[in-house]
Each structure stands twice: as C-alpha cells, then as structure tokens.
Amino acid sequence: MEVKRVVEEVREAYATGITRSYSWRKSQLTALKHLLIHKEDQIYHALKHDIGKHRVEAYRDEVGLMIKSVDYALWNLKKWMQPKKVDVPLVCFPTSGEVVPEPLGVVLIFSSWNFPIGLSLEPLVGAVAAGNAVVLKPSELAPASSNFLATNIPKYLEKTVRVVEGGPHMGEQLLEHKWDKIFFTGSSRVGRIIMAAAAKHLTPVSLELGGKCPAIIDTLTSERDIRVTINRVAAAKWGLCSGQACIAIDYLLVEENFAPLLIDFLKAKIKKTYLEPETLARIAHKQHFQRLSNFLKDPAVAVSVVHGGSFNAENMSFEPTILLNPPLDSEIMTDEIFGPMLPIITLKKIEDSIEFLKARPKPLAIYAFTTNEKLKSKIIEETSSGGICFNDAVVQFALDGLPFGGTGESGFGKYHGKFSFDEFSNGKAILRRNFLIEVSVRYPPWNERKLQFIRHVYNFNYFGILRMLLGFKR
Known part of the structure; x- marks a missing residue:
C-alpha cells in the first residue's frame, strides 16, 4: 500500500465535507459498534493470538469497554456538536459570543500492542465524533489484531477512515506527511521521535506515554479493608494484561512495619488466583520478554525477590513476582516495568511517600489506599500526575466523564468521552455584533x-x- 496515495485519498474524501454532518458521524459510530458486536469472536481470537488474553479480560478491557465508549459518544454527539455560548460583558452590548467546534482535518493515530483493539478504537471514536478523517496505524507487535482492523474497518466504515499496517519503516513514511493532528500511544522513546517529526509541520500532537504508576498503601487496621486492597492491587498488576499496561500499578509504597503483612496477603492472593495458565496474559513479544528477564539478572535486584521470579522463554510466561526494596537506582525502579513484577518500597512513615513521588517524574496515575482524609488532601495538593485514584486502581480508565492522559514525561493531551471529542476539535471563537451602537x-x-x-x-x-x-x- 503506497502511503502517499492513501493520504491523498483520505484528504480528498475529507475535502468533500462529508465528515462534518451529524448524520455521517452518527452512521460511522454506529457502524463501529456493529463491527465490535458482529466480530466479537474474531477479536477474542486475535487478542488470544497476540497476547494470550482470556476472553473475559478481552471483553472487560477492550470489546465491552469500546462498545460503552461508542454508546456514550452516540448519546452525547448532538450536544457536543452544538455551539457553546460564552459570557459577554454588558459593556459590549449588543454583542454575542460562542465557541463552535470544528474538525481538525485529517488525523493520524498510532496505537499500542498491549490493548491493540481498545487503544486503536478509543481515539478513533473521538476523531470520528469530531468529524475528522483518520489514518490508523496499529502496532505491528500485535499482528493478528492489526490484520483484524485492516480487514474489517473497510467493511464497516467509509473511506474517510483507513488502516495502514507495517513496522517502524511504515511509521517513518507516515510521519513524512503533513497531518492536522497526531495521536500516539506508546513509549516515551518513540514519543520523542513523533514530536520531532511533527515539529517540521507544526502538527499538534497528543502523547499517551504511561510511566511508573505508584500505589501508596497506608497501614490499614481493618482486615476487610486489607483484603479489598489486596484484591484491587493484584487485579491492577497481574489481572491487567500481566502488568503490561500504562495504568497498571508499577510499585507499592508502604510503611516498614506493614510490609510483612502485606506481602503475606499478596502471596496468598497469587496462590489462590493468579497461578492458573488461563488467568494471566502472556508477555507480548520476545524483545519485551528479554527486557523483563534482564531486570532479574541484576544480582542486586535478584536478592530482593520475596516471591516468584521464574519465567518460561518457550511460551513467554512470567510468574507473578514480588520484590522487597530493590535498589532505587536499578533499572526495575527507574524504567517503567510493564510486566508482572511488583516492587515494594518501604518507608518510615507513609507521609514520606509524598516526597518520594515529588523527587521522581510525574506518573500517569497515582493510586492511594487509605482512610486518612488528611493524607488524601496532601496527595492531591502536593503531587502532580495525570490523575489520582483513591482506594482502587485502573477503574478511572473506564469513566467517560474523567479525562485520561498524562502530564510531564507521562504524556500530554486528554481523551475519553467529551475529552476525546475536544482533543480532535478546534474550538473556533465566533463574535457577532451589529451596527446599532x-x-x-x-x-x-x-x-x-x-x-x-x-x-x-x-x-x-x-x-x-x-x-x-x-x-x-x-
């Protein structure tokens, strides 16, 4: 497929003005929902092939989540498209002002391999709802999912949405062209390449990069609160694509005297829930598997393992692993883990977690499990992150009413729900006067x-x- 021709065809389609109408946007979103429903089993097969996801996890995190997102856009689309009146001072009478959302134009979306369907379609929903034409490049590291999208999107959506498959070379070719917006989900290393290429054309960019998302675990006194916390922490690490998610818990911060009890509960949870082969997604590809296994080849890190640590290169599986106080300058504590290893860092008192986080790059999310309202306030007021979630983890991703995105090194640009619509729109300022005064x-x-x-x-x-x-x- 010649990239230049694809870009030209999409621009020609956009230039007709077809994408601007409410009826077109509604029809394309409805078609996308039909794709998800009609091809549900094919999606499960692709995700199983690419990353070994169980169909329940696949529905929870990708298929069902995307149907919900499409429905939310359909329910609200007409309202989102309406001009928004703005306050005008009385002294300006007779004057009115409004903001009219208009599509940015032709946008390029790069998606990631860990949620290859969801992270392709979530920004696509926003781009289509906002009236744009789209070129989507799925990750070549999830080949079955990429092929699924390339095969099926043309069957359901019009030629204003195109899918281009390929590896880094294809990405480089796409970046040679001028776009009206680039939306990228992936690593900070590639994000820098995207920004450098976009700068040549002054193209606006949204980067969803992730980062080391910490979970602050306060010393809980109720056994029930502890068990609920363990359920949610384990699910946000090992039950979420085996930790291969930008919003997965990366490490825990706990007080020294609480750590032994916490580790015992985590071990019991792993034994009960996360040792079944069908429960854990496998490591996605050999390069990433080698990266994860290299973490544990550092002798200073290896001695910190208190549970697990085994892996199987043949089927690229990795045992849920707990580490206690690995060196803070080791790779496992400086790089985003993106896998099933959970370091626990102990502190003298839980309030020290605030200074610990302030000394490090801003994460995509901070999780905190506590009943201490003063601690919650300090976390909100004194730390910076893309978002904060108290007494749970990851679920903020599913809330259409909350913006999702990072800050600083964890990325910039917010999406989901109305925020996706706004991310792919230009808020055009309109002022109206007459000749009366x-x-x-x-x-x-x-x-x-x-x-x-x-x-x-x-x-x-x-x-x-x-x-x-x-x-x-x-």
Missing part, C-alpha cells in the same frame, strides 16, 4: 478622558462608564 472612545485621537473611559471598561465599572457616556462630548 458605535462608541468613538475606542478610536484615536487619544486623550486622558478616553483613557479613563477604557479603565472603567476593563474594571467593569458600569456606573463610571454610564456617567462618562452621558457627559461625554464628541
């Missing part, structure tokens, strides 16, 4: 009286404005 004070020649009038305007001093208007001599 004309105040010459806004024009030269200047004098002190005009300066005083302008001061009143900018300070919303309506009494002063009225007095000057009544006494003003032309």
Whole structure:
C-alpha cells in the first residue's frame, strides 16, 4: 500500500465535507459498534493470538469497554456538536459570543500492542465524533489484531477512515506527511521521535506515554479493608494484561512495619488466583520478554525477590513476582516495568511517600489506599500526575466523564468521552455584533478622558462608564 496515495485519498474524501454532518458521524459510530458486536469472536481470537488474553479480560478491557465508549459518544454527539455560548460583558452590548467546534482535518493515530483493539478504537471514536478523517496505524507487535482492523474497518466504515499496517519503516513514511493532528500511544522513546517529526509541520500532537504508576498503601487496621486492597492491587498488576499496561500499578509504597503483612496477603492472593495458565496474559513479544528477564539478572535486584521470579522463554510466561526494596537506582525502579513484577518500597512513615513521588517524574496515575482524609488532601495538593485514584486502581480508565492522559514525561493531551471529542476539535471563537451602537472612545485621537473611559471598561465599572457616556462630548 503506497502511503502517499492513501493520504491523498483520505484528504480528498475529507475535502468533500462529508465528515462534518451529524448524520455521517452518527452512521460511522454506529457502524463501529456493529463491527465490535458482529466480530466479537474474531477479536477474542486475535487478542488470544497476540497476547494470550482470556476472553473475559478481552471483553472487560477492550470489546465491552469500546462498545460503552461508542454508546456514550452516540448519546452525547448532538450536544457536543452544538455551539457553546460564552459570557459577554454588558459593556459590549449588543454583542454575542460562542465557541463552535470544528474538525481538525485529517488525523493520524498510532496505537499500542498491549490493548491493540481498545487503544486503536478509543481515539478513533473521538476523531470520528469530531468529524475528522483518520489514518490508523496499529502496532505491528500485535499482528493478528492489526490484520483484524485492516480487514474489517473497510467493511464497516467509509473511506474517510483507513488502516495502514507495517513496522517502524511504515511509521517513518507516515510521519513524512503533513497531518492536522497526531495521536500516539506508546513509549516515551518513540514519543520523542513523533514530536520531532511533527515539529517540521507544526502538527499538534497528543502523547499517551504511561510511566511508573505508584500505589501508596497506608497501614490499614481493618482486615476487610486489607483484603479489598489486596484484591484491587493484584487485579491492577497481574489481572491487567500481566502488568503490561500504562495504568497498571508499577510499585507499592508502604510503611516498614506493614510490609510483612502485606506481602503475606499478596502471596496468598497469587496462590489462590493468579497461578492458573488461563488467568494471566502472556508477555507480548520476545524483545519485551528479554527486557523483563534482564531486570532479574541484576544480582542486586535478584536478592530482593520475596516471591516468584521464574519465567518460561518457550511460551513467554512470567510468574507473578514480588520484590522487597530493590535498589532505587536499578533499572526495575527507574524504567517503567510493564510486566508482572511488583516492587515494594518501604518507608518510615507513609507521609514520606509524598516526597518520594515529588523527587521522581510525574506518573500517569497515582493510586492511594487509605482512610486518612488528611493524607488524601496532601496527595492531591502536593503531587502532580495525570490523575489520582483513591482506594482502587485502573477503574478511572473506564469513566467517560474523567479525562485520561498524562502530564510531564507521562504524556500530554486528554481523551475519553467529551475529552476525546475536544482533543480532535478546534474550538473556533465566533463574535457577532451589529451596527446599532458605535462608541468613538475606542478610536484615536487619544486623550486622558478616553483613557479613563477604557479603565472603567476593563474594571467593569458600569456606573463610571454610564456617567462618562452621558457627559461625554464628541
């Protein structure tokens, strides 16, 4: 497939204006929902092939989640497309102002291999809802999912949405062209390449990069609270694509005296739930498997393993692994893990977690399990991250009413729900006036009286404005 021709065809389709109408956007979103429903079993097969996901996990995190996202966009699309009135000062009468959302144009979406269906279609929903034409490049590291999208999207959506398959070379070719927006999900290393290429054309970019998402575990006194915490922590590490997710818990911060109890509960949870072969997704590809296994080849890290640590190169499976206080300068504590290894870092007191996080790059998410309201307030006020989730983890991703995205090194740009629509829209400012009233004070020649009038305007001093208007001599 010649990239230049694909880009030209998509631009020609967009230039017809077909994507701007409500009926077109609705029809394309409806078709996307039909694709998800009609081809559900094929999606399960592709995800099983690429990453070994159980069909329940696949529905929870990709198929069902995407149907929900499409429905949310369909329910709200007409409202999102409406111009938004803005406040105009009385002194500007007769004037009205509004913001009209318009499509950016032709956008390029790069998706990731860990959620190859969901992370392709979630931004696509926003781009289509906003009236754009789209070129989607799925990850070549999830070949079955990439092929599924390339085969089926043309059957359901019009030629204003195209799928281009290929590896890094194909990505490089795509980046040679001018786009009206680039949306990228992946590593910070590739994100820098995307930004450098986009800068040549001054193309706006959204980067979803992830980062080391910490979970602060306060010393809980209720056994039930501890068990609920363990369920949610384990699910947000080993039950989420074996930790291969940008929002997965990367490491825990706990007080020294609470760590032994926490480890015992985690071990019991692993034994009960996460040792069945069908429960854990496998490591996605050989390069990533080698990267993860290299973490444990560091002798200083290996001695910190308190549970697990075994892996199988033949089927690329990795046992759920717990580490206690690995060196903070080791790769496992400086790089995003993106796998089933869970370091636990102990602190003298849980409040020290705030300074610990402030000394490190801003994560995509901070999780905190605590009943201490003062600690919650300190985390909100004194740390910076893409988002914060208290007493649970990962579920914020599924809430259409919350913006999802990073800050600093974890990326920039927010999407999901209305935020996706806004991310792929230009909020065009519209001001309307008539010829009824004309105040010459806004024009030269200047004098002190005009300066005083302008001061009143900018300070919303309506009494002063009225007095000057009544006494003003032309």
